[in-house]
Amino acid sequence: MENKKTALYSLHKKNGAKFVPFAGYEMPIQYTDGIISEHKFTREKAGIFDVSHMGQLFIKGTNKLEDDLEKIFPTDLKNILINQSKYSFLMNENGGIHDDLIITKLKNGFNIVLNAACKNTDFDLLKELLNNKYEMDLKDNFSLIAIQGPEAVKILEKITNGVSNLKFMSGNNFNYSGDNIYITRSGYTGEDGFEISIKNELAEEFVEKLIKQGGKLIGLGARDTLRLEAGLCLYGHDMDINKSPVEANLKWAISKNRINSGGFIGYEKIKLQIEKGVKKLRVGIQPEGKIIAREKTAIFSEDNKNIGEITSGTFGPSVKAPVAMGYIDNSFAKINTKIFLEVRGKKHPANITNLPFYKKNYVKGVNK
Amino acid sequence: MSEVKFSKQHEWIKLDGDIATIGITQHASEMLGDIVFVELPEKGSSVAKDGVAGVVESTKAASDVYTPVSGEVIENNQSIVDDPAKINSDPENQAWFFKLKIKDKNEIETLMNKEEYHKFAKESSN
Structure with a gap:
């Protein structure tokens, strides 16, 4: 076609x-x-x-x-x-x-x-x-x-x-x-x-x-x-049918009163995840060196356990460094946790970081 | 110094005695787009003809760099590691990748000359 x-x-x-x-x-x-x-x-x-x-x-x-x-x-x-x-x-x-x-x-x-x-x-x-x-x-x-x-x-x-x-x-x-x-x-x-x-x-x-x-x-x-x-998600990469908005770290986008009232598709699962937490979570990942970790790169803990996967990664032209995001076992999701990314058979150090990588104090418009 | 030869994997090679300087072609650098990362073979390592000898990455993707001939790496160009954008601005001169002490001069014979390569590059990008 x-x-x-x-x-x-x-x-x-x-x-x-x-x-x-x-x-x-x-x-x-x-x-x-x-x-x-x-x-x-x-x-x-x-x-x-x-x-x-x-x-x-x-x-x-x-x-x-x-x-x-x-x-x-x-x-x-x-x-x-x-x-x-x-x-x-x-x-x-x-x-x-x-x-x-x-x-x-x-x-x-x-x-x-x-x-x-x-x-x-x-x-x-x-x-x-x-x-x-x-x-x-x-x-x-x-x-x-x-x-x-x-x-x-x-x-x-x-x-x-x-x-x-x-x-x-x-x-x-x-x-x-x-x-x-x-x-x-x-x-x-x-x-x-x-x-x-x-x-x-x-x-x-x-x-x-x-x-x-x-x-x-x-x-x-x-x-x-x-x-x-x-720090924005790309559908089909950073989120898909196997991931929920809570796992994607986007629960801010679910209206508070809707969590209380319910009645939308997926409500029970979302409520449960918000109350009990999730196993995996989308996080920002900053490689320590220059190595670019791309989609599907495996993430390891310091004791060499496979704890997740990169879903998007590239070189950030404005931050002038590699940037990535991925899903990681929730117990490793804390900011500044040291992790390792396996690229071409070698493990490279990286850290869990806050999103976005690039933040601007832009004008949010004006009331007139 | 002999003429510059070209491989089907879009590398160029310049021979000076038994020392070959190798890089990627202008055409390759244009196809890759802005290069933001490069990995080079280690000094002292041996590389075999048509084997992977490095990696270049654009914002979009990673691509292997091959060596058109076999030999021992005697030098690699750290300046392109520090500033990969050089590969886009001057791929066939300053932004060479590595130098080899070559094993077998005959391997060079199978490579293309400039004219043949340009024809090949044009056809392969269509």
């Missing part, structure tokens, strides 16, 4: 993109500048990412839909405001993660941003869980563009006036040359930034304007190093 192309494909090509197949799409892994310079440009200025391969699921409905979605997701959807976004999970009964996602409450429904590789199965599963009661649209006719970095707000403000008023993890409708676009202040890089949902026909010209204002297209390669430095 041929891979799909996003509406920005020719613009990527024009900008010297190197393409890779990703979740059924031809996506730019990098442009002519290369991953490290793209990474740094995002941290210092503003990177533009085509994330149109991700699912933008709109479910139409009001109060009844809120009730039904709360039977699925561990998130307080009733008390969040319209245009507020929440990080959440689609789980199975065992607390295993089908997908991690962002839900935004709208006036007439909910918008859910899904991982590209999961979006079609998520759609089918949600349709079934909602008993086919609601109008659901996986909006293929919309592109999703992220702009991330300290200059993102300044650049985007020039094109869509008013975005600087958005608070982190909230969105709104904006007018763009007579059309409506929806923008949220969010992202996947550890930087301040925005995600813009825009009609396919307008996407290319919109991105060209962002470039003209000082943004630069950034590929999936740098997106991965940026998110890893920011």
Whole structure:
């Protein structure tokens, strides 16, 4: 089957993109500048990412839909405001993660941003869980563009006036040359930034304007190093159907009142794990030397017991050192615990560390 | 000093007497992208033709470096260990990987010349 192309494909090509197949799409892994310079440009200025391969699921409905979605997701959807976004999970009964996602409450429904590789199965599963009661649209006719970095707000403000008023993890409708676009202040890089949902026909010209204002297209390669430095999980690697949000060290994303009230899929398992603890836990791992420990690298204790596995690892261009995360036996999960990583047959020392590796005191938006 | 020869694993080799200097090609460095880590064979160790003699890693992946000829490692280039980005900026000169005292000069005969290699690299990247 041929891979799909996003509406920005020719613009990527024009900008010297190197393409890779990703979740059924031809996506730019990098442009002519290369991953490290793209990474740094995002941290210092503003990177533009085509994330149109991700699912933008709109479910139409009001109060009844809120009730039904709360039977699925561990998130307080009733008390969040319209245009507020929440990080959440689609789980199975065992607390295993089908997908991690962002839900935004709208006036007439909910918008859910899904991982590209999961979006079609998520759609089918949600349709079934909602008993086919609601109008659901996986909006293929919309592109999703992220702009991330300290200059993102300044650049985007020039094109869509008013975005600087958005608070982190909230969105709104904006007018763009007579059309409506929806923008949220969010992202996947550890930087301040925005995600813009825009009609396919307008996407290319919109991105060209962002470039003209000082943004630069950034590929999936740098997106991965940026998110890893920011301590953010990549679905299918740092989390999957065999791991729960508690094991993934993401219990902060489960609303407190939902843990008390229950009634969502996986509730019993999650409650048990929160009360009794978990056997394995996702942690940040900092190798002591320069060795890069990649996915599937075995983790050992000082007395040579196999205690876990790396799920993501690379060189962090901003921290200028190797960075990794992985799952480890809970008794070794304490910060500064010394561990060993087996790379090419040799064991290399590393330490459990706090996430994120890279932290910025970015503006969380302003109230006006 | 003889001409530079090239291997199918994208290494270059330059012979000076029975001392060979070996590195990875411009083409290889471009295919790998930004190199962030390198591991070199130890001084004094023996390496065999087409065997693994090092590792280069980009942010995305690790790749083995092979030696196009057999020999004893007499020197390795610490400057690329300290600054792997050199491999991207000057792969066929300053960023050599290691020097070998070669065992068998005939092994070099099987390698490609510059023209042949460029043709090979172009075809293999298509």
